[in-house]
Amino acid sequence: MDFSVKPVLTGDRTVLRPFTEADAEPMAEIIDDPEVRRFTGSPGRELTPEVLRTWYGSRGTRPDRLDLAVTDPADGELLGEVVLSEWQPETRTCTFRTLIGPRGRGRGVGTEATRLIVGYGFEEIGLHRVQLEAYGFNHRALRVYEKVGFVVEGTRRQVELRDGEWVDEVLMAVLDHEWAVHRGHPRVHPARADGAARGRPRTAR
Template sequence: MNFPDFPDFSVKPVLTGEKTVLRPFTVEDADVMWEIINDPEVVRFTFEPTTELTLEGLRSWYGVRTADPDRLDLAVTDRATGELVGEVVLYDWDPSARGCTFRTLMGPRGRGRGLGSEATRLVVGHAFEQVGLHRVQLEVYADNPRARRVYEKAGFVVEGVRREAALRSGVWVDDVLMAVLDHEWGSHGGDASDGWGPLNTP
């Protein structure tokens, strides 16, 4: 299959799993995302200490996510209730590697039920199977083992560690670099859980 040199993120899909539905953002989602990004765990593992966010800024941000052709931001919703619980993002296109960076954040009502695992699998699968990427990479703080386990279950492999790369609450923390390649994804389909059932939580 031939894919273009630049990923086509102009089409914002709806991706449906057993537990989650990933859909394009709307400006109305900003209020819920404001609550989510102010959760202490999200603040700790997602944002730089100097990051300043406002509700109005979020409304502007999420109001134009569907118009951005070079990145894909999708809202993660609980399929059973329709509740918005987080987001998944593909961004920072690297044409030489035919790859993108992935990030996600989940609010407190989306944790511990396998929603993040499924959302990761859905959007990364879309990146490889529909967009035609060769590589998807991410960075995760070493003191966030829950997120790292989600990524490992989805097939991400540790490629390196930037030692003491971030000062978090007065403590130096390593930054772990991880990635998964298209042919790896083709062999496991996003379930590299070493005997764990697909998308099951510990």
């Protein structure tokens, strides 16, 4: 299997949907948010309006990755993005990343969006491993990832110079057999895992 199908994943706090070219402008505002810039690092190139239109307009054609817009279920407002990329078919491994703009923070949106797309990767695509990298000073994100079931595997020490200080990078991952037990709710007792799973996303394709 691959990521040719771009699903709509519906939760209680957010709806994840495929990107369109029209999302370029609101995503530009989100990417330019000071907190987003602080925690995501340099994009490596100038993100002009044309570059962003081309990028988000082409996400639906990529069978090797899944980029979904994080939206507010009440009004459809774009709040951020979640991504499974760096797909390795031989090991059934993907890398996860996310960014949530200011209007999506403090509402549990990021946590639910992470559960929705990672759950889709394991339960629909058949992934074996989902991994991520995060700055060690991004405490909010690290708490979210742990809450969803990612396990710290190690730390790359002083990998980047940010604002005059060397910063660490934390490596985390979750495996398919771990997800099968907790489905993104590791703090729930295994005997209650099925109950927690009743809140699994509704999928539209």
